[in-house]
Amino acid sequence: MSHITLDELGPLLSREASARRGTLLAIFAGVSLLFLVVAFFWQKKYTSYAQLSVDDSRIVAPIVGAETTSSSDQANVAREELFNNDILERVVSEVDRGDGPLSAVARERLKREIMDNTDVYNIDNLLLEITYWDPDPRVAFETTTLFADLFLARAMKSSTEETSDAFDFITNQVETYRNKLEDAEARLESFRAQYPGVSTASGVLADDRVVELQRDLEATQLQYAQAEQRRRSLERELASESSTIARDYEASRLAGQIAQLQAEVDVLRLNYTDDYPDIVRLNQQIQDIRDNARAPTGGDETQSVFTLGGRNYSGASNLSPVYQQLRSELATTAAEADALRSRRDQLAVLVKNEEERSNVSSRVERELTELTRDYQINKELYEDLLRRQESARLSMTLGAEKQGVLYRIVEPPNFPVLPTGLRFMHIALAGIVLATLLPFVYLFVFLKLDPRIRTSSTVTDVLELPLLTVVPHMKQPNDKQPMFHRPLAIMGTVAVVCVLYVVVFIIKFTLEASSSTGGIL
Amino acid sequence: MTDRAKIANVRSMLDQQQGKSRRRVSKGGRELVPTGRRIGGSTQLRAANDSVSLADRARAELANMEEAKLFSDRQLELLGIVHPRSKDRALVDAFRQLRTKLYSLREGNFSVLVSSVVPQGGGSFVGLNLAATIAFDKAKTSLLVDANLHDPIVHRLQKLIGIENGHGLLEYLEHPELGIEHIVSPSGVPRMRVIPIGSHAEISAEHFTSARYRQLMEDIKDRYDNRFVVVDGPAMSTTADARILSDICDYTVLVVPYGGVTPGSLDAIVDEIDERKLAGIVMNDQPAD
Numbered sequence: 001m002s003h004i005t006l007d008e009l010g011p012l013l014s015r016e017a018s019a020r021r022g023t024l025l026a027i028f029a030g031v032s033l034l035f036l037v038v039a040f041f042w043q044k045k046y047t048s049y050a051q052l053s054v055d056d057s058r059i060v061a062p063i064v065g066a067e068t069t070s071s072s073d074q075a076n077v078a079r080e081e082l083f084n085n086d087i088l089e090r091v092v093s094e095v096d097r098g099d100g101p102l103s104a105v106a107r108e109r110l111k112r113e114i115m116d117n118t119d120v121y122n123i124d125n126l127l128l129e130i131t132y133w134d135p136d137p138r139v140a141f142e143t144t145t146l147f148a149d150l151f152l153a154r155a156m157k158s159s160t161e162e163t164s165d166a167f168d169f170i171t172n173q174v175e176t177y178r179n180k181l182e183d184a185e186a187r188l189e190s191f192r193a194q195y196p197g198v199s200t201a202s203g204v205l206a207d208d209r210v211v212e213l214q215r216d217l218e219a220t221q222l223q224y225a226q227a228e229q230r231r232r233s234l235e236r237e238l239a240s241e242s243s244t245i246a247r248d249y250e251a252s253r254l255a256g257q258i259a260q261l262q263a264e265v266d267v268l269r270l271n272y273t274d275d276y277p278d279i280v281r282l283n284q285q286i287q288d289i290r291d292n293a294r295a296p297t298g299g300d301e302t303q304s305v306f307t308l309g310g311r312n313y314s315g316a317s318n319l320s321p322v323y324q325q326l327r328s329e330l331a332t333t334a335a336e337a338d339a340l341r342s343r344r345d346q347l348a349v350l351v352k353n354e355e356e357r358s359n360v361s362s363r364v365e366r367e368l369t370e371l372t373r374d375y376q377i378n379k380e381l382y383e384d385l386l387r388r389q390e391s392a393r394l395s396m397t398l399g400a401e402k403q404g405v406l407y408r409i410v411e412p413p414n415f416p417v418l419p420t421g422l423r424f425m426h427i428a429l430a431g432i433v434l435a436t437l438l439p440f441v442y443l444f445v446f447l448k449l450d451p452r453i454r455t456s457s458t459v460t461d462v463l464e465l466p467l468l469t470v471v472p473h474m475k476q477p478n479d480k481q482p483m484f485h486r487p488l489a490i491m492g493t494v495a496v497v498c499v500l501y502v503v504v505f506i507i508k509f510t511l512e513a514s515s516s517t518g519g520i521l
Numbered sequence: 522m523t524d525r526a527k528i529a530n531v532r533s534m535l536d537q538q539q540g541k542s543r544r545r546v547s548k549g550g551r552e553l554v555p556t557g558r559r560i561g562g563s564t565q566l567r568a569a570n571d572s573v574s575l576a577d578r579a580r581a582e583l584a585n586m587e588e589a590k591l592f593s594d595r596q597l598e599l600l601g602i603v604h605p606r607s608k609d610r611a612l613v614d615a616f617r618q619l620r621t622k623l624y625s626l627r628e629g630n631f632s633v634l635v636s637s638v639v640p641q642g643g644g645s646f647v648g649l650n651l652a653a654t655i656a657f658d659k660a661k662t663s664l665l666v667d668a669n670l671h672d673p674i675v676h677r678l679q680k681l682i683g684i685e686n687g688h689g690l691l692e693y694l695e696h697p698e699l700g701i702e703h704i705v706s707p708s709g710v711p712r713m714r715v716i717p718i719g720s721h722a723e724i725s726a727e728h729f730t731s732a733r734y735r736q737l738m739e740d741i742k743d744r745y746d747n748r749f750v751v752v753d754g755p756a757m758s759t760t761a762d763a764r765i766l767s768d769i770c771d772y773t774v775l776v777v778p779y780g781g782v783t784p785g786s787l788d789a790i791v792d793e794i795d796e797r798k799l800a801g802i803v804m805n806d807q808p809a810d
């Protein structure tokens with residue numbers, strides 16, 4: 001890289017440009033003529049396009065219940081279908097390109113060209129655009145039309161096939177599931193016949209009852225223990241009461257009788273003497289009682305004996321009310337205890353039975369649940385499939401009547417009137433601009449890359465040497481300039497290039513005006 | 522245009538003027554055509570032919586010069602030598618600037634070696650014109666010593682003004698009996714003298730390392746206070762001569778052809794020269810804007 005300061009750049013460029021006039025002129029002429037030739041032979045592009053709306057909800061999707069194809073590669077799929085050999089063959093043979101019958105090689109080449117010139121885009125997953133360009137607008141239009149039609153026909157056909165395939169598949173599946181369902185049903189029925197009255201809820205009830213019985217049993221046991229305890233204490237009480245309390249009671253009763261009789265005697269004595277008959281009788285009676293009391297109590301025959309709770313109670317004790325009350329209580333308690341014991345035993349048996357029954361029923365119940373579940377699932381699947389089969393049948397019918405189409409032409413192919421892309425004018429203009437700019441670019445790049453000393457700043461700034469002077473080129477009176485350094489030659493060349501541009505422009509314009517295709521250069 | 526080509530130009534004019542045959546002219550022209558420099562060369566013959574009228578005019582002028590031993594302005598222009606009346610002001614000013622800068626280096630006269638960095642770099646052109654520019658001043662004289670063994674030019678100038686078979690620098694160095702007055706001769710430019718290279722049996726740089734050469738340089742500088750000595754040396758990149766010559770001169774001026782040398786190679790050559798003697802760089806042959 002050579003050292004060029006900013007204020008040196010202008011003079012340097014102008015110096016070098018004038019010293020290299022020939023080279024710059026050659027670049028200018030070369031580039032401009034090259035672009036002119038390219039522009040002249042450049043084929044205009046006439047682009048025709050058709051837009052198809054894509055019905056993404058394919059028939060298969062509702063049938064199978066899942067996304068079958070992701071729509072992102074729809075353009076690729078469409079391209080694959082479009083470049084099918086059948087379609088290409090038809091396009092080649094049906095679109096008149098005005099070059100007569102073609103050889104096999106030429107056909108192949110044409111097919112490849114058509115493929116190259118065709119593009120399929122996917123616009124927002126909603127529209128499918130087929131574009132085709134050709135130098136001839138008519139060919140472009142016809143090809144695009146044919147492409148769109150053939151593509152539609154093909155898509156329709158393939159979708160019908162798809163639907164009927166799907167329908168067959170579904171029908172098969174329906175059959176299979178119906179068999180399965182029937183099988184499950186039969187098994188369930190035979191099981192129910194084997195275990196009548198078993199339901200999925202009976203197990204719960206049995207368990208509840210066991211729990212209830214057990215609770216009852218425990219309560220009874222508690223009550224029984226309580227009654228037993230009471231019976232035992234009553235017995236104890238009774239045993240002690242029978243010997244003492246009964247005797248005291250007898251003595252006091254006798255004493256009472258004596259006292260009563262004595263009182264009568266005392267009253268009578270107030271009026272009568274001791275030998276009053278009544279008094280004598282009363283004393284007699286008192287004496288009898290006393291004798292009676294004094295007499296030994298060993299006379300067992302006088303006492304009744306009864307047994308209660310395995311114990312004997314003497315009849316004499318009957319006389320005591322407490323004793324009698326105790327005895328009656330004891331009897332009640334004993335009866336109660338006996339009843340409770342028998343209830344407890346009964347309950348224990350019941351619990352045992354219930355538990356056994358519950359074990360059996362849970363096993364049966366499991367089996368029943370399994371069978372029921374199987375049946376339920378099969379049933380659901382079968383019903384679902386039936387529904388799908390119906391919708392598939394509908395789709396198929398729609399497809400057959402061309403009602404539920406996948407693709408629909410939104411925008412029919414247009415007849416391209418204006419060419420698209422680069423045209424003669426563009427290239428020619430670019431040629432002139434580039435031909436003007438490139439020589440200076442070349443010059444600048446050359447000066448920047450060439451390290452040789454051309455500026456005084458290189459000597460003074462880079463090498464830091466004193467620069468005495470810069471001697472300009474000495475003009476000689478008989479200096480001969482090379483031909484293309486002469487101003488006339490330069491002007492002449494530029495003029496020739498301009499004239500060539502104009503001439504080619506006119507030729508091109510005339511050609512286009514005479515041709516049927518027309519168009520703006 | 523190289524010095525050789527320019528001289529050939531004038532030579533062919535003179536040939537015509539002396540009525541020599543056209544065929545011989547073309548032959549001579551071709552022989553003198555140098556190889557490989559920009560303008561001139563191949564168009565030399567045509568240039569000579571085209572300027573017949575010019576040559577006619579020069580013929581008359583040269584007749585005068587034969588006596589005065591001076592070139593006319595026209596001839597100087599054809600030879601590529603500047604003169605104060607030149608219309609090419611830029612060129613004359615460049616050499617005046619060079620001269621002034623050299624004067625400013627010291628008081629009094631000096632000897633300066635002018636040498637190109639690369640061959641065909643215009644060292645002789647700058648040396649010749651520097652000597653001519655110094656001689657613009659009527660109070661000063663210049664002496665151009667041709668020490669360019671590879672590409673001498675002074676003897677051709679001399680031939681043009683009719684001095685032939687004169688002695689030169691190499692004879693002087695080889696033959697002690699020769700005096701300075703035998704080798705210093707007029708140049709065709711007022712107040713400018715020259716010492717040609719002379720005929721040389723062998724080309725050797727050893728001549729310049731001799732004491733006699735050193736003595737010569739001192740003598741020619743010291744003889745006149747107002748005489749400035751310009752030594753035309755060979756290209757720095759090819760031989761060691763230039764460096765030896767630089768040691769003996771007071772100053773060295775390096776001529777860098779425009780767009781012909783990279784900074785690296787210039788730097789390498791500068792490194793070999795005594796820094797105190799390097800007067801500076803002259804960039805030569807910059808194209809016109």
